[in-house]
Amino acid sequence: MLTLHIAYTEPVNDKNSDSPRLTREDVWNGLKLKARRPETFIPSFDDSRVIEEKENGKVIVREAHVAADLHESPMAGKWVTEECTLHEPVKTYFTLPGGSIVQNIISEGPDRSLFLTFTYDWNLPDVEPRTPEAKRAESDHMRIAVSSVQGTIRALRKMAAEKADHL
Template sequence: MAKGTNNIAFTAPINPAGATKILTKSQVWAGLLLKIRSAETFTAKAIESTTVLSESVDAEGNPVTEREIVFRADHRKAKDTVTVYEDSRVDFVQSDGSKIFNVLSEGAEGELFLTYVFEWRHPGVGAEELKAFKDKEIKMGNAVKETVDVMRELVVKGEL
């Protein structure tokens, strides 16, 4: 583990047993693309708004979005760069170097999974403080399931 960094990953099935509406890979992918432009749609408790600052493509032709999000609790603004790797991964790189990867994958039987990988940077903190950050960050694991639930609601409403 890099000093001052917490690496955490969470996975949720897209269509678990008892799902009220089965989501397709294209619907989930559309949801991930919407999340870039409207993070608050998926994390309304944490994020107040999303503003797209610019759009471009990288050297490999992948779409890149610069955006600013405003956190609900303290109205703090944060900028990040989002790179899309059609149709399996969306990478979010925050201004402090922290990274979040949203990965859409398929199992051996064609079942769909969504995984969030977090690389939270906390430079200059000691081991105890890093552990406290990690304990808080682990609680964010529910965000994967919550994202899938919101996608399902949007599909049912005909909005995705």
């Protein structure tokens, strides 16, 4: 069995962009929404439903449908049950089937700029370490990580722009 440990980070605000500057509150509110409606943020999901909320909404159990055309994932075309715990205002913590873990983390840099990091501990029971299949899995899952962070930031910027248009 292979366990992949992957992390990817991007700045939340682009200094060279005309898009509205996102605050920590904007990003946190987006991550809370992402826990309930991941397909709005993550290109690899195309549908979802909340099954249960516990602890006054701090724990969300959801089913998310992995897009059938996501060839990088062994879960493509399947529903996945995930439990998300919200740790306001810093991170969301997802537990996936088979013990895999995903975290979405908001952090600050030295100049107080915001960053969004997704970390993954993916358990792949059918992949053996140090094989060509393991190398391919690592590359494929890094692509998923990059598209997930970028998709989330894109969705957050779009939400902020729509909010600004309504003011």
